[in-house]
Amino acid sequence: MSPPNSPVYGFENFQTKNSPLIGRNAQFVSDINAPRGDGEFLQDLDLTKLSEGYHFIEVRAFRHRTDGGPAVFSRWAETIYVDRLKPVSSIDSFKPFGTGAGDNDIWIKSNDMTANNVHVFMNLPANVTDSQIMQMVQNGQGQTNQLDRDIFKTGFFGIPNGNNVFTIVTFEVTGNSNIQRITGVKPGNARGAGMGDLNHNGTLSPDDLAGTNYGFEAVLYSRNNSFNPAADFNADGLVDNRDLFALETFVQDKSSTVKSETRSMVLRRGNINGEYGTDQWDIDALYRRIGKTGDIWYEDLNVDGIVNQLDVNTLVRQILWSEFGDFNLDRKIDAVDLGILASNWGQSNRGYASADANGDGLVDAVDLGLLSTYWGFGVASQQQQSIYSAAYTLGFSAVPEPVAVGLFGMGIVALGQRQRQFNRKERKS
Ligand SMILES: [Ca+2]
Ligand SMILES: [Ca+2]
Ligand SMILES: [Ca+2]
Ligand SMILES: [Ca+2]
Numbered sequence: 001m002s003p004p005n006s007p008v009y010g011f012e013n014f015q016t017k018n019s020p021l022i023g024r025n026a027q028f029v030s031d032i033n034a035p036r037g038d039g040e041f042l043q044d045l046d047l048t049k050l051s052e053g054y055h056f057i058e059v060r061a062f063r064h065r066t067d068g069g070p071a072v073f074s075r076w077a078e079t080i081y082v083d084r085l086k087p088v089s090s091i092d093s094f095k096p097f098g099t100g101a102g103d104n105d106i107w108i109k110s111n112d113m114t115a116n117n118v119h120v121f122m123n124l125p126a127n128v129t130d131s132q133i134m135q136m137v138q139n140g141q142g143q144t145n146q147l148d149r150d151i152f153k154t155g156f157f158g159i160p161n162g163n164n165v166f167t168i169v170t171f172e173v174t175g176n177s178n179i180q181r182i183t184g185v186k187p188g189n190a191r192g193a194g195m196g197d198l199n200h201n202g203t204l205s206p207d208d209l210a211g212t213n214y215g216f217e218a219v220l221y222s223r224n225n226s227f228n229p230a231a232d233f234n235a236d237g238l239v240d241n242r243d244l245f246a247l248e249t250f251v252q253d254k255s256s257t258v259k260s261e262t263r264s265m266v267l268r269r270g271n272i273n274g275e276y277g278t279d280q281w282d283i284d285a286l287y288r289r290i291g292k293t294g295d296i297w298y299e300d301l302n303v304d305g306i307v308n309q310l311d312v313n314t315l316v317r318q319i320l321w322s323e324f325g326d327f328n329l330d331r332k333i334d335a336v337d338l339g340i341l342a343s344n345w346g347q348s349n350r351g352y353a354s355a356d357a358n359g360d361g362l363v364d365a366v367d368l369g370l371l372s373t374y375w376g377f378g379v380a381s382q383q384q385q386s387i388y389s390a391a392y393t394l395g396f397s398a399v400p401e402p403v404a405v406g407l408f409g410m411g412i413v414a415l416g417q418r419q420r421q422f423n424r425k426e427r428k429s
Contacts, residue, residue: 007062008071016043017042019037020041021036021037022037022064023035048084051082051112052084053113053114055080056080057077058076059075060073060074083114083172086170086177086178087110087115087170087178088112088178089152089168089170089180090109091106091108092109093106095107096189100191101158101189101192102157102187102189104189105154106154106155108120108144110149110170113150114172115152118171119137119142119169120144120168121167122156122166125224125227126181127224134169161190161193161200162190162194162230163186165183165185192230194230195250196209196247196251196258197230199214200230204254205258206258209258217265219239220239224238231243244265245266248262266318269301269319272299280351280353281351281352283316286299286311287352287359289307290311290312291307299311301314301315301319302314323377323378324358325371325373326377327352330378333376335394338371340355341355346364350362355367357371
């Protein structure tokens with residue numbers, strides 16, 4: 001250990017390579033007669049142990065000296081900038097100014113204090129690319145002012161009430177930059193009624209939903225080429241079916257016109273084949289498109305990136321408010337649907353309206369199984385009847401024997417009741 005007054009106090013020797021021109025003897029003491037090195041000194045540094053930002057390296061080079069006098073050395077110092085990570089910023093606070101609703105200064109904090117320039121944008125659509133954002137920065141848009149070492153500030157007029165998206169572009173002295181999209185930002189002082197009030201005028205009315213160039217439907221069908229914070233219910237910076245379905249839940253306690261406008265909008269989203277509203281033929285079309293790749297925006301109803309049975313489930317349940325086996329889409333599974341199944345029993349090339357519930361074109365035990373699983377769906381309890389009783393009511397001639405056998409096979413019909421049906425068949429024939 002060197003004493004504090006030593007010129008090497010606090011310094012370490014080079015470890016990676018230490019090859020002075022004046023070599024060292026067997027006692028590891030500098031010796032003018034020892035073999036010479038090449039004069040190179042190298043030291044690997046573990047910069048992961050250093051924080052982001054500026055650090056200082058100082059090197060002291062000592063001249064060989066044989067008379068025991070004071071050390072002769074020269075000093076070389078260099079500033080280094082450790083830049084392992086992208087510069088990360090966060091929203092520090094909103095500070096209302098003036099009296100306008102939603103007029104706020106936004107303070108942005110450079111988390112590691114390495115930022116030397118910050119730009120910020122409000123509610124950019126998700127489809128705006130990083131390179132487009134960098135071009136906007138190049139054009140001088142979104143510039144903030146540095147208020148303190150780690151605080152950058154700018155102001156926005158009329159920030160809407162909703163799940164706003166703030167896109168922060170942070171630069172550090174090395175020129176490194178970072179683009180962050182912060183979603184679900186709700187300043188305390190905001191403009192409008194919030195979710196669903198897309199024009200931020202304080203009320204959720206049908207014009208906020210459809211038939212306008214700013215309503216929910218316009219934003220939804222822009223496929224994220226436009227954005228509105230009052231439409232982003234799940235606060236992910238996107239406006240898609242997840243928000244559409246959340247909107248429908250949200251409006252259930254709103255006016256009947258708002259509810260019916262929303263219902264119409266949800267139904268329109270299920271119009272897979274683009275014809276005649278949303279009906280059984282859209283279920284057929286979606287079944288045929290299972291596994292589709294490429295542009296699947298229309299078919300990927302549950303927005304999970306693939307087209308599969310889950311999208312049909314979404315169409316039948318979330319969009320049509322129905323269940324598998326409701327072949328006439330009256331939101332009830334009852335004797336009418338059983339009659340449709342019975343009259344198509346054993347047929348092929350059938351669609352949903354003709355009792356093919358699972359999309360394989362066949363009307364068979366699988367479809368009967370689905371119908372019986374959801375039997376009584378949407379039917380008030382006092383009006384419910386058992387599936388066998390419905391079959392009986394239909395008259396056995398209307399229920400082909402294989403259907404009845406299918407029902408028996410599933411254990412739905414008791415033996416005595418089956419006997420009655422056979423008797424009925426005999427009477428009729
Ligand atoms: Ca969303
Ligand atoms: Ca899907
Ligand atoms: Ca029905
Ligand atoms: Ca089928």
